[in-house]
Every structure is written in structure tokens, then in C-alpha cells.
Amino acid sequence: MNWLVVGLGNPGPTYAGHRHNVGHMVADELARRATASFSAPKGMRAEVADLRIGAGGAGAVGADTAKVAVMKPRTYMNESGGPVAKVAAFYRTTPDHLIVIHDELDLDFGAVRLKSGGGDNGHNGLKSIRAALGTGDYFRVRFGIGRPPGRMSPADWVLSNFPARDRTDLEVEIGRAADAVETLVHDGLILAQNRFH
Template identity: 65%
Template sequence: MPVWLVVGLGNPGPTYASHRHNVGFMVADELARRAGTGFTAPRGMRGDICETRITSLGMGAVGADAQRVVLLKPRTYMNDSGAAVAKACAYYGVKPAEVIAVHDELDLDFGRLRLKRGGGDNGHNGLKSIRSSLGTGDFLRVRFGIGRPPGRQAPSDFVLSPFPASLREELALEVDRSADAVETLINSGLEAAQNSFNS
């Protein structure tokens, strides 16, 4: 039975919690909430970990079709996310093909979602670090659209700024939808998830 590693990309600590760059953490938190369990910080893992299972009934459910899922929120900061991913893969015996990275995507408008396997890093330091640590880019990605910065704002400043209050309700819906996409990806495969969620 494969073990799935769902990596929510973000930066640790309350300073970054509401930032656009932390949508991966938000989705991981929602999946843990659905599983009815929380994160722990095992010694030497370089990240916060939540171990659970998933069935066709959803995250945290039990049944004959249950698959193991490990949720990971790296504590290494975005640029070194791969160190935490490699550590978790080695510990739980996860192959790169069973790694799902949930991350913010500047090239997709807010409210759009795109699932794929492999591809480039597109300037995303978290993805670049994972590719470097795993020695391959052939892992699954759930790309959460945050859109481009307004005017001449630098992308680095934009991703490290919070979503405006006006988007709070819509953000909650998008986090929920992204969590649904992760569940579908594991239960039904990439093609079915793409058909349901790619926009």
C-alpha cells in the first residue's frame, strides 16, 4: 500500500500565516481538520506532521480501501522545503510519484486551480528545493492561483503579503476546493482530478 505525502508549502510561524505564499499550509490544515487530527513536530523531521488515512469517504475515514496519508508542513522556510520533504520520504518510504505539493501559483488568477505531474519550477523556490532534494521534478502539484501583483509591486513582496479582507470568504472556499482536489487526486487519480478541478 503506497504512502502519500501531501506537502503544504509555506513559511512557519504566525508572521506568515495569512500570506499568499502560505496557501499550502492552509490546505494542509484543512485536510488535518477533516481527518479530525492535528500536527505534531517529531524530532528530526524538520516539519510538522499529521498521519492519517483516506478512503472514498474522505480524509480520516476507515475502510477496506484505506490508504495512508502523511501531511507535512515544512519548518525549514520555503527556500529549503526540500530538506523536510526528503526527510519525510525517507522515513515513511514515499516515492516521488506519491508526493503531492500544494503551492501558490502567480500564473493562475485567484480562484483558479490546476493539477499536474512534473513540469518546471516557474520561479517557485519551494518547488525548486523539492526537485533538488528528490532529484526529480516528477511529483504531483496542486497549483493554487493567487494571480499577479498589481502595478509594479515585486512578486516577492506580493506573495509575502496577506489576502485582503474582501477575499476572506472566497479564500476559505478555494482552500476547501483545493482540499477536495487533493482527496480526489489520491482516491481517483490525476486524470479524474484534473477533469473535476482544473480551471
């Protein structure tokens, strides 16, 4: 069974550094580790990179490795479900082998939490995936971006860049989130939660 790892975000350079795009950033890090390239399969509305994850992480080789497709939808966040459903069908991936990486307002900046199933907590990407798949029973890797300061709206907050002072910490935490995905694929949810929570 192929794993499908989805990094949520909005497409294009305008959104690339936004808090809402941490899923894309983690997907890019996983592909970088495996020296895998993203391509855009016809009709999928997504960029996909094929790699393997084993005890040595992304890019590992050998019999104990799992086949993993890492994808970034090329649609806006609220339309993520269509591409996820198409790519999942192509790879014959069921929800119990689906991992979605997304930003989380209710966690402090850089906190990484893993869970299976649950609600969508107002996240438009998760809502769209639930609508397209007919279930929310898949794994989530939640990346904390914290709450907006003062009276700033959550919508404006998620569509703003991380400040320069957070860049170094951001790189470290993106790496941790990629580690969490590797651990979840290779060792399962409980061990991954024990290691990263």
C-alpha cells in the same frame, strides 16, 4: 505505499496569512477534516499529521482508504526540500506518491490546477524540493494567487496577506484544493483534473 502531501509555506504566525502560505492552509484543512493533529517528529524539521483518505475524503475509514502523511515544513520556503526528503524517506514515499500544494502566480485567485511533473516556474519551494529529491516528477496542486498589481514585485506580493474582502472566497477555494487532493489520492490524476479544471 504511503502518500505524502506537502503544504508549502513559511513557518510562524508572521507568515500565516500570506499568499505564499496557501499550501499550509490546505494542509491544515485536510488535517481538520480528519480530526488529525500535527506533531513535530524529532529531526524532521516539519509538522506531520497521519490520516487516511478514501471515497468519503480525509478521515475516511475502511479497506479502500489510503494512508496519507500531511506535512508542513518548518523551514523557510527556499529550504523546503530537506524536510520533504527526510519525511519521504521516513514514510518510504516515492515521487509518484508525493503531492505538493503551492501558490501559483500564473493562475487567477482561487483557481486550482493539478499536474504531474513540470518546471519550477521560479518557485523557490519547488526548486528546493527538486534539488533535494533529484527529480521534479511528483504531483502538484497549484493554487492561484494571481499577479501583483501595478509595479509591485512578485516577492512582495507573495509575502502579503489576502485582503479581508477575499477571506470568504479564500475559505471556499482552500476547501476546493483540499477536495482536489482527496480526489487525486483516491481516484487518480485524470479524474481529479476532469473534476477541478
